[in-house]
Amino acid sequence: MLLIPCPYCGPREETEFSYGGEAHIERPKQPEALGDEAWADYLFMTGNTKGVFLERWVHSHGCRRWFNAARDTLTNEVLAVYEMGGKPPKLEKRSYV
Amino acid sequence: MKSRYSIFSLLRNALSYHEGWPEAWRSPEPKPSYDVVIVGGGGHGLATAYYLAKEHGITNVAVIERGWLGGGNTGRNTTIVRSNYLWDESAHLYEHSLKLWEGLTRELNYNVMFSQRGVMNLAHSQHDLRELGRRIAANRLNGVDSEFLTPRQVKQFCPIIDLREGGRYPVLGASLQRRGGTARHDAIAWGYARAADALGVDIIQECPVEGFRIEKGRVRAVETAKGTIEAGKVALAVAGHSSVLAELAGFRLPIVCHPLQALVSEPVKPVIDCVVMSNAVHAYISQSDKGDLVIGAGVDRYIGYSQRGGLPVTEETLAAICELFPLFRRMRMMRCWGGTVDTCPDASPIVSKTPVEGMYINGGWGTGGFKSTPGSGWVYAHTIAHDEPHPLNAAFKLDRFTTGYLIDEHGAAAVAH
Ligand SMILES: Cc1cc2nc3c(=O)[nH]c(=O)nc-3n(C[C@H](O)[C@H](O)[C@H](O)COP(=O)(O)OP(=O)(O)OC[C@H]3O[C@@H](n4cnc5c(N)ncnc54)[C@H](O)[C@@H]3O)c2cc1C
Ligand SMILES: [Zn+2]
Numbered sequence: 001m002l003l004i005p006c007p008y009c010g011p012r013e014e015t016e017f018s019y020g021g022e023a024h025i026e027r028p029k030q031p032e033a034l035g036d037e038a039w040a041d042y043l044f045m046t047g048n049t050k051g052v053f054l055e056r057w058v059h060s061h062g063c064r065r066w067f068n069a070a071r072d073t074l075t076n077e078v079l080a081v082y083e084m085g086g087k088p089p090k091l092e093k094r095s096y097v
Numbered sequence: 098m099k100s101r102y103s104i105f106s107l108l109r110n111a112l113s114y115h116e117g118w119p120e121a122w123r124s125p126e127p128k129p130s131y132d133v134v135i136v137g138g139g140g141h142g143l144a145t146a147y148y149l150a151k152e153h154g155i156t157n158v159a160v161i162e163r164g165w166l167g168g169g170n171t172g173r174n175t176t177i178v179r180s181n182y183l184w185d186e187s188a189h190l191y192e193h194s195l196k197l198w199e200g201l202t203r204e205l206n207y208n209v210m211f212s213q214r215g216v217m218n219l220a221h222s223q224h225d226l227r228e229l230g231r232r233i234a235a236n237r238l239n240g241v242d243s244e245f246l247t248p249r250q251v252k253q254f255c256p257i258i259d260l261r262e263g264g265r266y267p268v269l270g271a272s273l274q275r276r277g278g279t280a281r282h283d284a285i286a287w288g289y290a291r292a293a294d295a296l297g298v299d300i301i302q303e304c305p306v307e308g309f310r311i312e313k314g315r316v317r318a319v320e321t322a323k324g325t326i327e328a329g330k331v332a333l334a335v336a337g338h339s340s341v342l343a344e345l346a347g348f349r350l351p352i353v354c355h356p357l358q359a360l361v362s363e364p365v366k367p368v369i370d371c372v373v374m375s376n377a378v379h380a381y382i383s384q385s386d387k388g389d390l391v392i393g394a395g396v397d398r399y400i401g402y403s404q405r406g407g408l409p410v411t412e413e414t415l416a417a418i419c420e421l422f423p424l425f426r427r428m429r430m431m432r433c434w435g436g437t438v439d440t441c442p443d444a445s446p447i448v449s450k451t452p453v454e455g456m457y458i459n460g461g462w463g464t465g466g467f468k469s470t471p472g473s474g475w476v477y478a479h480t481i482a483h484d485e486p487h488p489l490n491a492a493f494k495l496d497r498f499t500t501g502y503l504i505d506e507h508g509a510a511a512v513a514h
Contacts, residue, residue, distance in 0.1 A: 001407040002399075015409050019398040021353075040499040044351035044442050048340035050402045073354075074402045096402075097307050097341060 138162025144474020194472025337437030
C-alpha cells in the first residue's frame with residue numbers, strides 16, 4: 001500500500017485517497033474547432049509513463065482536497081506533492097525501458 | 098526434427114530418471130537480420146511466431162524477450178478461458194480463440210491442460226440480471242454457448258456456494274459457459290515456443306529491446322542489449338510495456354497500465370470443479386490441478402509498473418470470497434503477486450498496424466488476454482503477413498479511437514478476466 005503525503009494533512013494511507021489520473025491535461029480552448037484526431041488525442045491518448053509521472057489525487061477521507069503528485073510508477077516513490085494549478089517541481093528525469 | 102512427446106517418450110525417459118530430456122527450444126545468438134522481429138516472449142508473441150511460420154510460411158523470425166518466456170502477464174494470470182463477450186466483434190474473436198484452445202494440446206504436442214470445466218458469472222442485483230440476460234442472448238446469436246442458471250441451478254452446479262438468505266452478496270442467477278474453463282499458464286508459452294522453434298523461429302531471451310531504427314517513416318531495425326538486429330517487419334507484443342515501446346517508436350497509445358493481483362491458497366483436495374466469477378464484487382476463483390485455490394483480485398486504481406499491488410485490494414476480494422464460500426474462511430493463502438495490465442478505454446484490445454510502416458501492435462488486452470492467446474497470435478500473424486488485418490481483428494484498429502468506433506466491453510458484464 002502506498003503512503004501518500006497529503007500536502008495539507010501529512011502522510012496517510014492510500015485507502016484514504018482517490019486517484020485522479022494524469023495531471024496538467026488542458027481542456028481544449030476551442031472545442032468546436034477540434035478535429036477528430038485532436039479529440040482522440042485529448043480524450044484517449046493519455047500519459048502512461050514508466051518513470052516519473054505527474055498525477056492527481058484527492059484526499060477523499062481526509063481534508064477532501066485535490067493535489068498533484070510526482071510519483072515514480074515503477075518504484076512507487078512519491079517524489080513530490082504540490083497544489084492544484086501549481087507548476088511541477090524540477091525533478092531528475094527517470095525513465096525505464 | 099524434434100522428438101515428439103508421448104507416453105513412450107515419457108516411459109523411456111523415466112528409465113534414465115528424467116535426466117535425458119532434450120531442450121524444448123534452442124537458444125541461439127541473434128542473426129544480423131530477420132524478416133519479422135517479434136518483441137515480447139509472452140504467449141501472444143510466441144503464438145504469433147508459431148502461426149507466422151505455420152500458416153504463412155514465414156520462418157525467418159525472431160522472438161525477442163527481455164526476461165524469460167512467459168515471465169510477464171502470461172505467467173501471472175488466473176488462466177480463465179471463455180468467449181462469452183457481449184459485442185459481435187469480441188465474441189467472434191474470442192470464440193475463434195476458444196476453438197483453437199480446443200485442439201491446442203494435440204496441435205502443439207504439448208499438454209496445455211485445457212480444462213473445459215465451465216465458467217459461471219454471478220448476478221447479485223436486478224441490474225446484473227438484466228445485463229446477464231442481454232449478454233446470454235447476444236452470445237447465443239453469435240453461436241457462443243451460454244445459458245442462464247437460476248439460483249437453484251447455481252447451487253447444483255457449484256454446491257459449495259452459500260446461497261442462504263441474507264448473504265451480503267445474494268445470488269439472483271448466473272450465466273454459464275460450459276465450454277469455458279482454465280489452462281496451464283506456462284504451458285501455453287512453452288508449448289508455442291517449442292512448436293515455433295521446431296519450425297525455425299529463433300527465440301532469444303534476456304535481451305531487452307531498447308530502441309528502433311526508423312528511416313523515412315519505416316522501421317528498419319531494433320536496437321537490443323545484444324546489438325542491432327535488422328528487421329523487415331517489427332511486431333510488438335509487450336502487453337504492459339506497449340506505451341513504453343510505442344514512445345520509443347514515436348507514437349502514442351490509448352493504453353494505461355495498472356497493477357493487477359492474484360493469489361493462491363495452500364493446496365487442498367478437490368473442492369470446486371468449475372470457475373466462479375463475480376464482477377460486481379471483484380472475485381474470481383477456481384482450483385488448480387495441484388489443489389490450490391486460484392483467486393483473482395481487482396486492479397489497483399493508479400498507474401503502475403511495479404508488478405505488485407496493495408493489500409487492501411486483495412483484502413476486498415478475499416472478503417467477497419469468504420462471503421460467497423464460507424468454507425474457505427480458514428484457508429491460508431500461500432502467495433500473492435501482481436502483473437502490469439495494459440488497459441484500453443473500451444476494454445478491448447488493439448491488434449493493428451501503427452503509424453510507423455512495417456511496425457505492428459498487439460496490446461491493450463488488459464486483464465483478460467490469456468484466453469485470447471491462440472486467437473490473438475493467429476490474427477496478428479495474418480495482419481503481419483498480409484500487412485492487412487484479418488476480418489476477425491479488422492475492428493480492433495488503433496484508429497477506432499479517432500473514428501469513435503469503440504468496442505465497449507467495459508460495461509458489458511463479464512469483462513475483467
Ligand atoms: C493477475 C492477473 C490475472 C489475470 N487473469 C486473467 C484470466 O483469468 N484470464 C485471461 O484471459 N486473462 C487474464 N489476465 C490477462 C492476461 O494475463 C494477459 O492479457 C496476457 O497474458 C497477455 O499476454 P502477452 O503475451 O500479451 O503479455 P505478457 O505475457 O506480459 O508478455 C509480454 C512480454 O514482453 C516482454 N517485454 C516487455 N518489454 C520488452 C522489451 N523492451 N524488450 C523485449 N521484451 C519485452 C515482457 O518481459 C513480457 O514477457 C490476467 C492478468 C493478470 C496480471
Ligand atoms: Zn489531506
